[in-house]
Amino acid sequence: MFKTTMNVDALFLGPKSENREFFKEMVDYAVDEHIHWRADFHPEDAPLLSPMDQHQPDFRNTLYRTEGILRQLSSKLKTTSVPWFSPRYLGHMNADTLMVSNIAYVMTMLYNPNNCAHEASPTTTELELEAGRDLCAMFGYDVQKSWGHITSGGTVANYEGVWVARNLKSLPLAIAQHEKAKDLVAGMSEKQLLNMSPTAILDLSDELKKRELFEEVRALTVRGVGVKQGQLGKFLVPMSKHYSWMKAMDVMGIGQEHIVPLPVDENYRTDVETMRAITFKLIEEGTPILGMVAVVGTTEEGSIDHVDEVIKLRRECEEKYGVSFYVHVDAAYGGYVRSMFLDENSKFMEYDALIARYRAEDIIPEGVTWPKRAVYEGFKAMSEADSITVDPHKAGFIQYAAGAVCMKDKRIVDLISYHAAYVFEEADDAGEEQNVVLGSSIMEGSKAGATAAAVWAAHRLVPLNVSGYGKVIGRGIVTADWFAQKLSMAKPIVVGNRRFELRPLMHPDFHMVNFTFKEIGNPSLEDHNRLNQRMYEVCSYSSGRTYSNDFLTSSTSLAFDEYGDTPWIYAESRGFSRREWDKTQSVYILRAAVMTHFLRDPQGFEDYWTNLRAIFAEKLGHIIDMEAKEANQLKAA
């Protein structure tokens, strides 16, 4: 036996298509196999098309047109697509994608499985359930008791989290309304019914199943009768939320006004003290809390919420007030990072052992601060959340469209399922999950089995632990730290007689690095924002020259409307007055997810940084010229 180790550079096609030979060979293999699969089906059947047919003018013509359309598509794609694969792209949270997933997708797509129903996807439904179990194990869930499945993305995964929370939290009220079930909640007030813990409600659902009343009572939940205005209470969601939470409240009929926004601190994590104060105030007012959300990897800042504090708070509310609520973790962006903490047995490592391993295997070298204690504790506590959103198409390095949702207690599926029987009870009887009809237990219907195959294949090659995804994600984390360090210490960039200072928004929790350019001596926040917006425009697809651009990034505006006064902390550190902040109420920033596996070599990174500074200087010069021209035009007019 020899120990197999995984080489990160062998996982990707590479920024210069370095692994092209292998890639082509495997794509050819996939296509060949499929062609034979068809041809070998009932060899006694004669071909249904003859060479004569294939030489008919309209037949040839159709093929020529097919070729023409594909050539047209290819030229469109090559002209305006975004080169995610390159280290010159540091923007949204996607980078080069895993070869194994790309090829697994193409290979499977040819067989066209539909994971809506097992009968339409005998192979890939199994793969989806296996991939779901992998994710549950990564989050520290008991794989026997939990379940996870693939969605089109984090948006739909969040919808599903709200969907189960909503139906679950309305079950006790439904029980109280059913003649033959109401004894189960005898003596409880409406307030008490609305404040039950998810586990207690699921235990009641077991009792209903025993009495064969489950379906009748379920019809009395909001699923059957609809949501009564505000009845289920509030959803506490951090201000750093992705906008899919607003959509979710809309789609699920809960209503956006029933979101209670939780302020964030200077690290863009939910502010614990305020979160606690808001929660206790709601309880004291008698307002039920339907659910609380923690974000692991905020979309704009990559911040990791104190999930441990949310879990602790819930326990405290249960003990002190008899009030509980649903907890969902939105880890669309950061979910796969939990693999950084797991050993080969999926055990969450002790802090010191973890750091020792990082150093021994050069995953996180000396001089890089990761993980901060708070980040470590946040990831650790994810195992206690009721459900978790995670996007394989973000930090899982898998191509679109691959999201996922995991649920700690799979009994919860019956609250949303459209299956005649209880989904997993039947499955357990059969010994395996043969009968799971995904389409009737999840939000979506027909969906690509190819996605399931892509995620499954990635997990087989790149295990969800420190020696698998840990190595891949670790590269980005290290590079992000180096990048943030460079920005913190960067000497001003001099263009003519003007000087521009670069600084990061904060030290990243993960691998998103936000930063701005500030002209030294400029007191106007509005001018600062304009400069950074222009910088984005010249460093992005909106420059109109994506393929020839030297550097590409993304951007966002941190505004008072979404974040309260938190962005003021950065504005102040950049030397803007409070008056400027009150007037402008937003800070425009550049936003770089550093996911590339390609800048992990210290010397390589030094060279990259030197080159990037030169690019920045050139871009600033370009903006100054542009502004001078605009000023002249104004004068002329």
Ligand SMILES: *Cc1c(COP(=O)(O)O)cnc(C)c1O
């Ligand atoms: C990206 C993201 C989403 C939405 O996921 P999609 O895959 O784009 O649907 C939700 N929440 C967070 C925190 C995200 O970063």
